[in-house]
Amino acid sequence: MAEKLLEIKNLKQHFNVGKPNLVKAVDGVTFDIYKGETLGLVGESGCGKSTTGRTIIRLYDATDGQVLFNGEDVHGKKNVSELKKFNRKMQMIFQDPYASLNPRMTVADIIAEGIDIHGLAKTKQERMEQVYDLLKTVGLNKEHANRYPHEFSGGQRQRIGIARALAVQPEFIIADEPISALDVSIQAQVVNLLKKLQNEKGLTYLFIAHDLSMVKYISDRIGVMYFGKLVELAPADTLYKNPLHPYTQSLLSAIPLPDPESERTRKRVSYDPSVHNYEDNEKVEMREVAPGHFVYCSEKEFKQYKNAYIK
């Protein structure tokens, strides 16, 4: 695949460091995101997906590790103007469309916030024109500009959030569960909008979600997280056809099937971390089982997986 846009190296995010209630939300995650692709990140609630996203965009200061954007370290920077430049390239779409828009601001002011901060419009008229363009891009009308967020439905609000992120013309967008608060008919609307924007503007996405069928639909590659660690990373089709890590297998077995006959025969596989039976001196890390297919495993498991792959 093409060039790397983002490299995440051994990223760690621990909370309450030095206190008894230490939380290792993200514990040594390494992956790359290529230009123009969509990387889906899945896992159960509380496994650190959102924290990973928020740490990448610097909402939290990483405890350890590196995030390289186009080869530049994101977390090392302290200079204000450099930070601003970086803020324009990376943006985020949030989970809750009801909490992500300031109830006291008009839609125009919400969308134009990035334009105002970065001085992208010289006159008021230019600013409003950009806002109208963005509203059109996400399928809303000019007339919506002077209204307040509470007047919109969930899907419309989420599209306003997308317009806000697009206002600074970013290259990379972190979508933090952008559809999990929407009902199913609206989910398709938002996901298709994201896909359309990706085609038109060549955007790169990190798509965080827990709806596996939706992730499969939108992602090129998928990473599976479990308790702050990435356990498997593979191209979307490969992961669904040939899941290697027992946690991934368990996760995939939980997808409900729309066909009542096969649904009746579906077997839930539960995951028990003790099946690994890691010994103290065993080195457990991400290993490439097949080209592009990484699994978090020990040397012994690595051989097993490889054999399983050949068959």
Next chain:
Amino acid sequence: MQQISKDKFQIVGNEGINSEKIEKPSLSFWKDVSIRFRKNKLAMFGIVLLVLLVFFAIFGPYMTEYDYAKNDLMNTNKAPSSEHWFGTDDLGRDVFTRTWEGARISLAIGVLAALIDFTIGVLWGGISGFKGGRVDEFMMRTADILYGVPYLLLVILLMVVLGQSLGTMILAMTITGWINMSRIVRGQVLSLKNQEYVLASRTLGAGLTRIMGKHLIPNTMGPILVTMTLTVPAAIFTEAFLSFLGLGLTPPLASWGTMASDGLPALKYYPWRLFFPATFIALTIFAFNVIGDGLRDALDPRLRK
């Protein structure tokens, strides 16, 4: 199941229907609040009362020919009449003129105290809540220590050191008065700063001033306003109370507190000297309290229709 042939269906499509259109007229948050506030009769009565009081405070002293400080020893302790509407006091000064002269000072103290509390409290509480961690700890403990200083002792000390004046009085009131406001603001900021719209603003590169000014303070304005409207009567009452104890303003300056204090010994024979200032203190405090209550109800999102 009965089969229905396909030709009985026709695709209508959704052309021509603008599904994104919003029919409801656009209402900003404050418009919504003012509609609900105006429905509250008691609060509106408070507003009318307050407008009347302010009107008389501004124009009242000019309505009579008397000067508020001028003695007239021939006409001491006169009962209310067509000449002296509220009567005169022991030095022959017109009580009507003095009442409104006092209203100016009492209202000014109330409003000034509220404004100073607002400024310091919002800044202190806002920064403390937003920065969090050690900064928060330091700022809040400082506030706690100040809060623990005995109030009357502090006032007496200030009066002795700086002399009795309006300025000293306001200083004495605000030196601890802002703490309440800062605690309220801090609590609000703590709960708002992790809202997703604040995070969105941060990812766009917004600085502290922008986040405070555009996101945090506007969303805290409700509780701030309510606290302010309740600070005004508290300050007026404190002034009256301090003046009553003889710690307040010095004659011939009049405030409702000093007038009540002067009028008390003559209560048995010349009751109007206490009655008028006391009534107006009560009315003002009543007006502000009802307005504050009305605002609190109007700002409560749960009552929104």
